[in-house]
Amino acid sequence: MAKMVEIGGKLLLLGAGKMGGAMLEGWLELGLDPTQVAAIDPHLSVEAAGELAAKGIAVNPVLAAFGTPAVVLLAIKPQMMEVAMAAIAPLFGPHTLAVSIMAGKTIASIAALLPADTAIIRAMPNTPAAVGRGITAAVPNALVTAAQRTAADTLLSAIGAVEWLEDEALIDAVTAVSGSGPAYVFHLVEAMAAAGAAAGLPADLAMRLARATVAGSGELLHQSDQPAAVLRQNVTSPGGTTAAALEVLMAEQGLTPLMTRAVAAARRRAGELAS
Missing domain, CATH: 1.10.3730.10 (ProC C-terminal domain-like)
Structure with a gap:
């Protein structure tokens, strides 16, 4: 498997459930430095939290101490979005990329909860990601740079194939098919x-x-x-x-x-x- 591209800093995983956890496993296999990763998930079992910590990942750290991440993966349940985003929004810097895999949440709804001019990618993976055979469709907003798109492509490719869209309106059809x-x-x-x-x-x-x-x-x-x-x-x-x-x-x-x-x-x- 290809070497992990440089994402330019730390990675914050918001939600370490089945999909978020599968993606994290893929990133670690690609060579991502676990000491540069924090996982935020208050619902993690003690056993799951211990396994992540044993790999060197910060689990539910004090957010202020984590610093500004380069990439934030939003892998929480959609109904938790408002509360969870309020907690992490202060961490965003001018170059932080948000990658969302929340079903049904548009780029506009995510942007409304983050600092102005945040680069956002909305993605729709599927459950075969758990065995590295998923397929993800992704669409960037206009603020995503070429380097950020490349980094996101590598992150998403850790769980399978990636198809890039230019029209967010296609996401509902992608959801219905894959x-x-x-x-x-x-x-x-x-x-x-x-x-x-x-x-x-x-x-x-x-x-x-x-x-x-x-x-x-x-x-x-x-x-x-x-x-x-x-x-x-x-x-x-x-x-x-x-x-x-x-x-x-x-x-x-x-x-x-x-x-x-x-x-x-x-x-x-x-x-x-x-x-």
Whole structure:
């Protein structure tokens, strides 16, 4: 993995839960100096706090003693934003970059709680970040410098691929596709297992087959340069069993229109939460 870029100072992690913790693990693997990191999370268990402290990370330090960070990652629950941001806003300097992974919180709503002219990047990662296979879409405000964007790209790349957007309005659609998308895939596994059981397989065997099939297919998709459509065609013999199943899935009222409605519903809800 590439060497960590210089972020120009200290890093403050606001929220060390599943996503924030996964990102922190990725940064440490990239060579980030743990003594330059502070984690603020009053809800951390004693065990989790001890593990971070053992790595050299300052856990819930006196903020005034930490100093001005170069990067602040906002990984708290959206409903905690106002209270938490009030505590850390005084730490921001003229060159501090805020990177937010809070769902539904716009750049404007974040900027309203920080000093004027703060550089802000809004990002939407997903849960496969926990195994280094996530994908994150990110959008900067006009105040983000080229160096800050490069540093943020390296930080976000620690948990998977990164796609940069120039239009924040696309974030709701990203949320609906990749942010919520892992749940769709997990439900596909549930549906395949249920269908296998209905076809006569023992339920536990059907679930093992479904899990392994989806996991293996995802890895094949990851490693292959071929489009998904080509990979699908490679499995499908004319007149065979796969073709018979795809006739159902690709029918006029099949999987594509169903998924289109599902993504539209998620996108609509993301917009409601943002407003």
